[in-house]
Amino acid sequence: MIQGKDICKKFGDFQALDRASFHVPKGAVYGLVGPNGAGKSTILRHVTGIFRQDSGELLIDGEPVFENPEAKRKLTFIPDDVFYFRQANLKEMKKYYEGIYPTFDAALFDKLMDCFPAVDRKRNIRRMSKGMQKQAAFLLAISCKPELMVLDEPVDGLDPVMRRQIWNILLNAVSEENMTVLVSSHNLRELEDVCDHVGIMHHGKVILERSLSDLQESVTKLQLAFEGDEVPDITGRFEVMNDTQLGKVHTMIVKGDQRELADYLATFHPLVMDMLPLSLEEIFIYELGGENYEVKDIII
Amino acid sequence: MKSKTSLFNKTIFRKDITRFWPLWALQLVAGLLVLIAPMMSELSYMSSIHAGTDEKMSFMVTLIKNSCLSPYTMSAGIVVAVCVFLYLTRERDAYTIHSFPFTRTTLFVSHYLAGLVILLVPPVIIELLLALIAQFHGLNVIFVVMIFLLEWLIQTFFFYSLACAVVMLTGNPFMSLVIYAVLNFLAAGVHMLYSSLAELFVYGNQVGSYGYMNGETVKVLTPVYNFLRNICNNNPAVYRILQDDTRVINYKEMLQLVGSTAYYILPAILFVVAALMLYRARKLESAGDMVAFNWGRPVFRVVFVFCTSLLFALAVYELCFGTTISSYAYGRIFRIILVLVGVGTVLFYLLSNMILDRTFFIWRKTSYWRMALFAVLMMLGLVGVRDGQIGTKIPARNNITEVDVRIQFGDEDYFYQKAFLSLKDAKGIDEIYKQNKAILKYGRNLDNNSDDETRDTIEITYHFKGGKRKCIYPVESGEAVVNKLEKYLENRDDMCEMIYGEKYKEHIQRKMYVEERYTDPIEIDEEGNEEEPWGSGVLHCWSWDKSNKKQQEIRDALYEAVCKDIEAGRCDTLHMKSVNCFYVGVVNQDNDTEQVVQITEKCSETLKVLEKLGHVNYYEGQWEMSSGVVGGEGIDK
Numbered sequence: 001m002i003q004g005k006d007i008c009k010k011f012g013d014f015q016a017l018d019r020a021s022f023h024v025p026k027g028a029v030y031g032l033v034g035p036n037g038a039g040k041s042t043i044l045r046h047v048t049g050i051f052r053q054d055s056g057e058l059l060i061d062g063e064p065v066f067e068n069p070e071a072k073r074k075l076t077f078i079p080d081d082v083f084y085f086r087q088a089n090l091k092e093m094k095k096y097y098e099g100i101y102p103t104f105d106a107a108l109f110d111k112l113m114d115c116f117p118a119v120d121r122k123r124n125i126r127r128m129s130k131g132m133q134k135q136a137a138f139l140l141a142i143s144c145k146p147e148l149m150v151l152d153e154p155v156d157g158l159d160p161v162m163r164r165q166i167w168n169i170l171l172n173a174v175s176e177e178n179m180t181v182l183v184s185s186h187n188l189r190e191l192e193d194v195c196d197h198v199g200i201m202h203h204g205k206v207i208l209e210r211s212l213s214d215l216q217e218s219v220t221k222l223q224l225a226f227e228g229d230e231v232p233d234i235t236g237r238f239e240v241m242n243d244t245q246l247g248k249v250h251t252m253i254v255k256g257d258q259r260e261l262a263d264y265l266a267t268f269h270p271l272v273m274d275m276l277p278l279s280l281e282e283i284f285i286y287e288l289g290g291e292n293y294e295v296k297d298i299i300i
Numbered sequence: 301m302k303s304k305t306s307l308f309n310k311t312i313f314r315k316d317i318t319r320f321w322p323l324w325a326l327q328l329v330a331g332l333l334v335l336i337a338p339m340m341s342e343l344s345y346m347s348s349i350h351a352g353t354d355e356k357m358s359f360m361v362t363l364i365k366n367s368c369l370s371p372y373t374m375s376a377g378i379v380v381a382v383c384v385f386l387y388l389t390r391e392r393d394a395y396t397i398h399s400f401p402f403t404r405t406t407l408f409v410s411h412y413l414a415g416l417v418i419l420l421v422p423p424v425i426i427e428l429l430l431a432l433i434a435q436f437h438g439l440n441v442i443f444v445v446m447i448f449l450l451e452w453l454i455q456t457f458f459f460y461s462l463a464c465a466v467v468m469l470t471g472n473p474f475m476s477l478v479i480y481a482v483l484n485f486l487a488a489g490v491h492m493l494y495s496s497l498a499e500l501f502v503y504g505n506q507v508g509s510y511g512y513m514n515g516e517t518v519k520v521l522t523p524v525y526n527f528l529r530n531i532c533n534n535n536p537a538v539y540r541i542l543q544d545d546t547r548v549i550n551y552k553e554m555l556q557l558v559g560s561t562a563y564y565i566l567p568a569i570l571f572v573v574a575a576l577m578l579y580r581a582r583k584l585e586s587a588g589d590m591v592a593f594n595w596g597r598p599v600f601r602v603v604f605v606f607c608t609s610l611l612f613a614l615a616v617y618e619l620c621f622g623t624t625i626s627s628y629a630y631g632r633i634f635r636i637i638l639v640l641v642g643v644g645t646v647l648f649y650l651l652s653n654m655i656l657d658r659t660f661f662i663w664r665k666t667s668y669w670r671m672a673l674f675a676v677l678m679m680l681g682l683v684g685v686r687d688g689q690i691g692t693k694i695p696a697r698n699n700i701t702e703v704d705v706r707i708q709f710g711d712e713d714y715f716y717q718k719a720f721l722s723l724k725d726a727k728g729i730d731e732i733y734k735q736n737k738a739i740l741k742y743g744r745n746l747d748n749n750s751d752d753e754t755r756d757t758i759e760i761t762y763h764f765k766g767g768k769r770k771c772i773y774p775v776e777s778g779e780a781v782v783n784k785l786e787k788y789l790e791n792r793d794d795m796c797e798m799i800y801g802e803k804y805k806e807h808i809q810r811k812m813y814v815e816e817r818y819t820d821p822i823e824i825d826e827e828g829n830e831e832e833p834w835g836s837g838v839l840h841c842w843s844w845d846k847s848n849k850k851q852q853e854i855r856d857a858l859y860e861a862v863c864k865d866i867e868a869g870r871c872d873t874l875h876m877k878s879v880n881c882f883y884v885g886v887v888n889q890d891n892d893t894e895q896v897v898q899i900t901e902k903c904s905e906t907l908k909v910l911e912k913l914g915h916v917n918y919y920e921g922q923w924e925m926s927s928g929v930v931g932g933e934g935i936d937k
Binding site for chain 2: 011045048049050051052067068069070072073075076077079081082083085086087088096099100101150
């Protein structure tokens with residue numbers, strides 16, 4: 001659905017995107033994660049045709065998106081900071097979206113209004129709370145029945161019920177309509193529940209991009225204990241991202257094939273060997289730790 | 301399905317029209333208050349005093365004409381442009397609007413047209429309402445309304461297009477207003493700044509008496525002034541008087557008037573195209589920035605620093621030194637201005653960086669060598685202005701075809717008599733040119749603290765192909781170079797011809813006149829100082845035109861007598877005195893008075909002719925006129 005290749009973007013002296021490449025398959029829920037200032041929002045603004053890349057290529061269904069209404073008509077965008085016309089209420093915004101998107105489904109809009117009881121059609125949207133503004137933005141965007149939804153921190157400011165509500169509607173659209181979702185968020189626990197693909201960004205680059213299951217399988221958290229103090233050196237065969245020791249128990253984050261790792265370690269006859277699933281948050285932290293973005297232990 | 305190449309989107313257009321309803325409402329209310337209400341009141345009053353239709357029509361036409369007010373169209377243009385493109389100045393708004401499925405061209409065209417409609421429809425409604433009410437009073441002003449609506453359309457189109465181009469240049473609404481205002485008055489402002497400053501330190505700055513807005517380029521490049529001048533100052537005749545004395549409204553002249561501003565349509569179109577190109581090239585990340593394009597930063601900086609540093613130098617000089625330094629201390633004034641411009645350039649260079657980067661902390665980012673270079677260039681420019689290489693340069697001798705010399709005497713309160721000579725012969729032009737260079741050299745080195753506040757000036761106007769250049773030199777009394785120039789002029793045999801011009805005989809054939817002038821006596825105060833006379837003026841004026849042979853004879857006799865007096869050196873053509881006297885002058889074909897010669901008690905030949913005409917009597921060795929003794933002071937009561 002989206003193909004980004006070597007995208008570069010500079011803001012003055014600051015290199016916001018540095019040969020960023022990524023690929024979002026059709027029907028995927030793609031989570032874009034990364035530290036602050038990594039370039040997530042910038043990449044989303046390229047995907048939505050707001051920014052023109054300095055170099056590189058960005059295609060939606062094989063077509064460049066910048067200044068291409070046909071490509072842009074396939075997508076809707078919910079930015080982190082949602083814009084509404086001054087004095088406008090939801091009814092007026094709906095009318096505006098109807099005029100812009102030929103695919104706007106008024107019936108769907110009315111149907112979905114029931115899911116967001118707090119949103120008043122006749123109230124000035126700008127006077128609503130941030131969460132309610134987000135709900136209104138989601139309502140408008142999903143009612144356009146887009147092929148691609150681009151969301152920047154979509155559930156930021158929403159209560160847990162509304163978060164679940166929005167994800168439910170989104171995932172339903174993904175399964176029913178084969179809609180593609182590109183989402184950027186810092187809430188990795190939540191993304192882990194909904195995303196099937198993940199891209200990790202750092203310093204304007206997509207440093208890692210994989211399906212979530214592949215990602216989780218490729219990184220393993222091990223708890224090992226051996227009879228003596230010596231621990232076999234596995235760094236020659238596997239990439240050890242982290243190694244901590246508490247008594248005789250070593251906790252290691254290791255990159256590599258889980259089965260191969262298990263077989264290899266079994267040859268050393270460990271007293272204890274547990275292979276634990278790694279959360280997206282842990283993968284994120286350990287991956288960026290390798291990029292000099294680790295959590296520092298500071299005692300104040 | 302919308303066309304891929306659609307340039308217009310009615311949803312955007314409609315939204316702009318509806319969301320900016322206050323702009324409509326304000327214009328309509330203003331129109332009702334400023335035009336409709338006074339019109340109804342005045343027409344009712346006119347009806348009550350049974351005023352004639354002509355009078356009512358005259359009032360209506362003036363009202364309609366004045367309703368097309370350039371400062372209003374100029375201000376409305378930028379307000380509407382900023383409003384309809386306000387989304388470009390806020391990141392959130394810009395990003396959302398540009399994520400919608402439109403090209404930038406569609407966005408621009410739709411917003412632009414919405415703005416144009418917002419600007420044009422209220423005046424159309426008001427003017428048509430005006431025509432309707434006038435019709436109710438039995439006055440048909442629909443054609444007049446149409447003509448001035450056309451003028452309104454031209455003005456609005458121009459100002460709004462310029463405003464849109466300006467809005468595209470910046471990412472900040474306040475900056476849009478500033479740049480727009482500056483652009484509209486840039487030519488006049490720079491001209492004024494330059495002239496005011498140059499006047500202080502350039503001896504013989506030629507701008508003085510021209511005024512700041514008199515240059516044709518300055519006028520054209522100051523559209524609001526040009527429109528205003530065209531519509532309001534060049535008051536067109538509302539009526540045309542026919543042979544049979546009937547009066548009809550002069551539509552043709554009104555249309556010509558509107559048509560003369562139509563050349564602003566082309567720049568307006570260019571501004572629209574420029575605005576569109578800028579929009580398409582614009583980087584949205586510049587939302588909120590003072591200047592939306594990287595190339596715009598140095599342009600902004602140069603214009604800003606150039607104008608503000610000159611303004612700074614002028615203001616500081618006038619505030620701190622203006623009252624203490626003699627205006628003849630050209631050398632000292634120049635050194636002060638030079639330092640002030642240098643300091644101003646540095647200060648405003650830094651300030652420009654602060655504005656562009658929206659921070660006070662620009663010290664590390666500032667390119668100091670560029671700043672220094674700029675300051676040096678500005679100062680070199682000033683040196684160039686002083687030395688005549690820039691701006692005030694007198695034309696090359698080869699190009700000069702004619703020279704006019706005007707010598708003027710006066711002080712703060714009075715401007716006395718003028719002498720005006722026109723030289724066309726190569727020898728004469730050479731001499732004036734040589735003297736001019738000497739005057740310049742004298743002035744450049746002049747650096748004294750004289751308190752002499754006289755306004756004695758020598759004005760030299762060079763005529764050359766394609767224009768003329770005027771240099772005005774203030775002179776101190778008794779200045780050697782000026783004396784030399786005067787001596788040369790006085791010794792010329794063709795003084796009469798020079799005074800009355802090449803076609804003087806033709807002028808004399810047409811009309812010659814004599815003015816009897818009086819001057820109040822000079823009084824001596826308690827300390828024995830002479831006080832300036834209270835007043836002077838014309839008591840009588842007689843003229844003789846080509847109506848009959850007798851008048852022709854009088855004109856010829858007068859002319860011959862004046863010539864004899866000049867040739868005999870009895871007329872001091874360059875140093876007219878503030879005394880009771882006669883002026884003898886000619887009137888040219890355009891009915892403008894031309895040069896005059898002062899007739900004092902020494903000009904016996906002319907006085908004899910005037911005696912024959914009964915305007916003066918010779919009695920006991922004095923020539924007596926109705927205002928007293930010729931050559932004396934005050935009115936004989």
